[in-house]
Amino acid sequence: MNTERQLLNGDxxxxxxxxxxxxxxxxxxxxxxxxxxxxxxxxxxxxxxWSPNEKVALEVGIGVAFAGGRALVTMKHxxxxxxxxxxxxxxxxxxxxxxxVVSADDPGMASSQNEQDNRHYxxxxxxxxxxxxxxxEAYDYTLLAFEISxxxxxxxxxxxxTRVCHSKTLVVARADAARPAEPGFRRDVPARVMIPAYAKxxxxxxxxxxxxxxxxxxxxGPNRRVPGSPELGIVSSGIAAxxxxxxxxxxxxMVVGMTxxxxxxxxxxxxxxxxxxxxxxxxxxVMLEALRAAGIAAEGKPEMYRFGELTVPRVRRxxxxxxxxxxxPPRGKPPELCPGCxxxxxxxxxxxxxxxxxxxxxxxxxxxxxxxxxxxxxxxxGASIGVGLGLRHTLPAEQARRVVSVIGDSTFVHxxxxxxxxxxxxxxxxxxxxxxxxxxTTAMTGQQENPxxxxxxxxxxxxxxxxxxxxxxxxxxxxVSLEIVGEGEQxxxxxxxxxxxxxxxxxxxxxxxxxxxxxxxxxxxxxxEKMNQAxxxxxxx
Amino acid sequence: MAKVTNIVFGGLGGQGxxxxxxxLADAVARAGFDVKKSELHGMSQRGGSVSSDxxxxxTVLSPMVPVGEADYLxxxxxxQVEPNxxxxxxxxxxxxxxxxxxxxxxxxxxxxxxxLGALSAFLDIPEATxxxxxxxxxxxxxxxxxxxxxxxxxxxxxxxxxxx
Numbered sequence: 001m002n003t004e005r006q007l008l009n010g011d012x013x014x015x016x017x018x019x020x021x022x023x024x025x026x027x028x029x030x031x032x033x034x035x036x037x038x039x040x041x042x043x044x045x046x047x048x049x050w051s052p053n054e055k056v057a058l059e060v061g062i063g064v065a066f067a068g069g070r071a072l073v074t075m076k077h078x079x080x081x082x083x084x085x086x087x088x089x090x091x092x093x094x095x096x097x098x099x100x101v102v103s104a105d106d107p108g109m110a111s112s113q114n115e116q117d118n119r120h121y122x123x124x125x126x127x128x129x130x131x132x133x134x135x136x137e138a139y140d141y142t143l144l145a146f147e148i149s150x151x152x153x154x155x156x157x158x159x160x161x162t163r164v165c166h167s168k169t170l171v172v173a174r175a176d177a178a179r180p181a182e183p184g185f186r187r188d189v190p191a192r193v194m195i196p197a198y199a200k201x202x203x204x205x206x207x208x209x210x211x212x213x214x215x216x217x218x219x220x221g222p223n224r225r226v227p228g229s230p231e232l233g234i235v236s237s238g239i240a241a242x243x244x245x246x247x248x249x250x251x252x253x254m255v256v257g258m259t260x261x262x263x264x265x266x267x268x269x270x271x272x273x274x275x276x277x278x279x280x281x282x283x284x285x286v287m288l289e290a291l292r293a294a295g296i297a298a299e300g301k302p303e304m305y306r307f308g309e310l311t312v313p314r315v316r317r318x319x320x321x322x323x324x325x326x327x328x329p330p331r332g333k334p335p336e337l338c339p340g341c342x343x344x345x346x347x348x349x350x351x352x353x354x355x356x357x358x359x360x361x362x363x364x365x366x367x368x369x370x371x372x373x374x375x376x377x378x379x380x381x382g383a384s385i386g387v388g389l390g391l392r393h394t395l396p397a398e399q400a401r402r403v404v405s406v407i408g409d410s411t412f413v414h415x416x417x418x419x420x421x422x423x424x425x426x427x428x429x430x431x432x433x434x435x436x437x438x439x440x441t442t443a444m445t446g447q448q449e450n451p452x453x454x455x456x457x458x459x460x461x462x463x464x465x466x467x468x469x470x471x472x473x474x475x476x477x478x479x480v481s482l483e484i485v486g487e488g489e490q491x492x493x494x495x496x497x498x499x500x501x502x503x504x505x506x507x508x509x510x511x512x513x514x515x516x517x518x519x520x521x522x523x524x525x526x527x528x529e530k531m532n533q534a535x536x537x538x539x540x541x
Numbered sequence: 542m543a544k545v546t547n548i549v550f551g552g553l554g555g556q557g558x559x560x561x562x563x564x565l566a567d568a569v570a571r572a573g574f575d576v577k578k579s580e581l582h583g584m585s586q587r588g589g590s591v592s593s594d595x596x597x598x599x600t601v602l603s604p605m606v607p608v609g610e611a612d613y614l615x616x617x618x619x620x621q622v623e624p625n626x627x628x629x630x631x632x633x634x635x636x637x638x639x640x641x642x643x644x645x646x647x648x649x650x651x652x653x654x655x656x657l658g659a660l661s662a663f664l665d666i667p668e669a670t671x672x673x674x675x676x677x678x679x680x681x682x683x684x685x686x687x688x689x690x691x692x693x694x695x696x697x698x699x700x701x702x703x704x705x
Contacts, residue, residue: 007570007578110581134577134604167579167604168566239604246602312607329608330624332590333553 008171010164013135014072014102015040016173017142021098022180024069025049027057029414030445031076032111033165034104038074039448042458050448050457053381053414054079058086058101065095065155066192068183070146077105077118078380082415087155088125092202094153094191097180098146101127104160107282108309111444113361113380115308117283122157122260126206128213129157129260130222131238135169137222141257143174144222150180152209153191159259161282163239163309214261222257223266233274235267235291235298236281240310244280247315259287264294271296280318282310337366342484342511343437346406347372349491355404355499356395358388360416362408363444363513364437375406382407382415385423385434392428400430401499407434410442410450413465423504424475431477431503433495436467438508441516459519461527471506478503484511545598547606548660551625552617554588557653560678561615562593564657568674569597572666579604590621592628615660617653636660640701641694651683651690658694662704668695 008016014037018026026041026048028034038048051057054075064071075083080103087101103121106112122129130145132138138160145156190198217223232251236244241255254270256263271277271291277298279288288300301318304326317326337344347367350357351374359365359375360383368375377387388405395403407416416436423432442448449455454464471479478498482490491509498505512520548565552558559580566578580593594606611628615636622637629635641655654675661671675691676684698704 005570007566007576162581163579163604166581167577168563169577169601169604170570170575242602242604311605312603313609327608327627330627332592332621332624333588335554335589338588 003173003175005170005172007168008135008139009036009166009168010132010135010138010160011036011104011166012040013138013171014074014142014158014160015044015046016171017139018072019044019046020173021143021146022070023072023146024097024183025060025064026072026074027051027060028074028102029054029057029079029082030410030442030448031079031104032445033106033162034074034076034079034102034160035445035448036165037072037102037104038457041072048457050442050450052451054083055086058083058090061099061101062086062090062093062095062155065097065099065149066093067097067185068181069097070180071097071099072102072142073100074102075104076112077103077116078112078114079103080118080121081116082381084121084125087121087127089194089199090155091126092194092199092206094188094205095149095155096153096186097183098149099155100142100145100149100158101155102158102160104162104165105283106162108162110162113378115283117286118157118159119259119286120284122159126210127155127157127260128152128210128258129159130257131159131259132164132257133238133241133255134164134167135171137257138164139171139173141222146180148213152213154206154209154213157260159238161239210261214263217258217261217263218265221263221266223263224255224257225270226253226255228252230273231275233270233277235270235277235279235287237287238282240280240282240315243310243312243315246312248319256287262287262290264290264296267291268294268296271298278319280310280315334369335366336369337363338514340514342439342488342509342514343367344372345484345488346435346437346491346509347374349495350374350404350406353492353495354402355495356391356399356402358384358391358403358405360384360405360407360411361444362411362437362442364406364408367406380415381411382419385416385419388434389419389423389426389428389432392430392432397430400428403432404495404499405432405434407436408443409436409438409440409452409467410448412436412467413451417470420471420474420476420506427504429502431498431501431505433498433505433507436506436508438467438510439513439516440510440520441513443513443516447513447516447519455523459523459526467506467508471508476504476506478505479508480505481508481510484509545596545601546613546664547611548595548613548615549592549606549611549625549628550595550615550617550656551590551592551621553621554591556591556617557650558591558593558617561617561653561657562595564654564671564674564678565595565660566597567677568666568671569595571670571674574598575601577601577604590624592625613660613663615656617656634663634702636698640697642697645693645697646690648686648690651687654679654687655690655694655697658691658696659698660694661691662695662698662702
């Protein structure tokens with residue numbers, strides 16, 4: 001093992017720790033800023049897979065853990081909403097192998113539709129949560145998360161944020177990382193079958209586990225105190241701790257590494273040694289409210305600092321109680337659809353036809369900006385179809401007939417298929433039209449594979465979901481596939497025809513992403529050569 | 542706290558801003574410093590503005606350079622000087638893209654490494670350490686081209702800023 005110091009970003013550090021922890025399978029769905037974890041794990045020689053969505057990724061991870069293997073499940077913050085259903089009951093179960101769920105939050109929304117604070121999930125799902133503040137801690141806490149998960153047979157959430165994921169800092173790997181036990185099936189029905197008769201005692205067990213973990217966190221958890229002036233004590237976690245220590249070098253600091261369950265008594269002792277206590281946390285006042293509920297007098301930040309990322313200058317303002325308007329940073333050049341991107345052609349048509357466009361999450365969300373200005377809604381993964389149907393059900397007929405749902409290939413697999421079932425089951429009177437913009441990759445997050453590309457995470461050939469066959473099998477009345485290059489000029493007439501009909505329609509518009517196309521050609525060629533070699537090696541009959 | 546050196550790179554997606562900041566971070570780590578490097582991936586890469594912060598010194602806490610505290614601002618695209626300017630401290634040094642003479646490079650793709658050469662004229666990091674970091678990051682067939690680009694940037698900055 002390389003125990004020299006290495007410069008890694010937080011995602012790479014988690015991947016390295018997963019390798020050293022003997023993780024048998026990493027699963028997840030791409031999402032900035034979490035995507036690089038599984039890619040790095042694969043490159044380091046680990047086994048990693050993209051799942052159709054975060055819910056399935058976590059369910060596979062639970063299965064790995066039930067089989068006694070260690071599983072790492074990665075997603076961005078909004079992905080945990082999708083995976084919340086399995087998470088909230090997985091905490092009731094006993095996992096044999098360690099199960100660590102990475103939630104990569106995006107305060108400030110560098111590349112997200114909201115800035116939800118997933119620390120709420122730890123308390124809501126009763127899952128222990130660790131929060132590293134740099135890559136070394138991302139490495140150390142990943143190893144620790146597996147130890148905690150196996151010791152108490154409970155899933156553990158590792159919460160990263162954008163600046164931890166995407167900052168490179170020095171990491172020294174541990175030579176003594178523990179290796180897990182061999183997998184094998186152990187029947188334990190009351191701990192794994194959550195019918196009410198078993199779930200009721202399981203909930204009691206879960207609360208008892210949390211009480212033990214809280215006691216452990218009080219006594220020997222990953223929480224450190226940096227001595228300083230007795231005038232001011234600052235409690236912080238994650239990247240906010242780094243900003244706080246830089247902005248207030250003279251203060252006493254307590255950096256909380258395990259933020260759920262909180263080491264309340266250790267914080268109470270820290271508070272007793274300082275004249276005033278300030279909580280510096282990014283996002284919602286989660287720690288502040290917990291401290292106050294425990295009767296610890298603490299101050300938080302003014303409401304204006306709930307929004308966006310914290311920085312050293314912002315923490316200085318919090319320390320000074322400064323609530324004057326902040327300087328607005330100059331705007332750089334905004335992102336736009338790439339030159340030659342096939343989404344451009346589609347949005348020009350939608351704009352020129354004055355469609356009401358229910359949009360979705362991906363590069364194509366940029367269709368909302370000029371010169372297209374051709375998107376009217378964007379909420380969450382897959383919402384284009386349901387929202388489009390709701391618009392169709394409600395708008396006057398002449399407006400309803402202009403509604404189109406637009407969704408990308410990966411987003412469709414993630415959360416669009418159930419939307420199609422809804423369209424078949426509850427069709428609007430005016431019908432509906434769903435466009436899948438199939439660019440053969442998960443482009444926005446950096447060209448990852450998905451179940452419709454026919455390639456695995458590491459670009460090997462595998463099974464492929466066929467959108468046209470799927471649409472027909474589901475009972476959609478009109479299913480059409482068009483190659484944008486060559487057949488794209490048929491799109492306006494086709495759309496006019498479909499919008500005029502009171503029928504359901506699925507249109508698959510195909511054109512590989514201009515950035516991904518050279519790589520796709522390379523993967524296809526490699527797969528073909530491999531197949532030819534396999535054929536040549538077969539014995540002649 | 543001991544002095545931390547703050548450097549910000551600015552440019553547009555596809556110019557090699559992140560590669561340049563990776564090489565700098567590796568070079569200062571090789572020189573024995575603590576270092577942190579921060580940037581945003583994702584939406585910002587679709588041809589939009591890209592910037593990257595590198596901080597090094599005995600101990601570095603926050604990975605982001607506070608506004609108004611950059612010692613050096615290295616800008617790879619003329620239009621990106623203005624949006625990045627506020628990060629520079631009042632007596633900080635701006636290294637603009639025209640420090641590299643037009644037509645001086647054999648291959649425009651090595652422009653980011655030429656800008657690193659320009660930056661290197663200001664920093665107390667051995668030249669061999671810079672070259673080790675460049676070679677570690679780029680394919681072997683690109684080493685000579687980039688060594689030349691680095692040397693050009695270093696020489697040009699020394700002339701432009703009257704450095705010895």
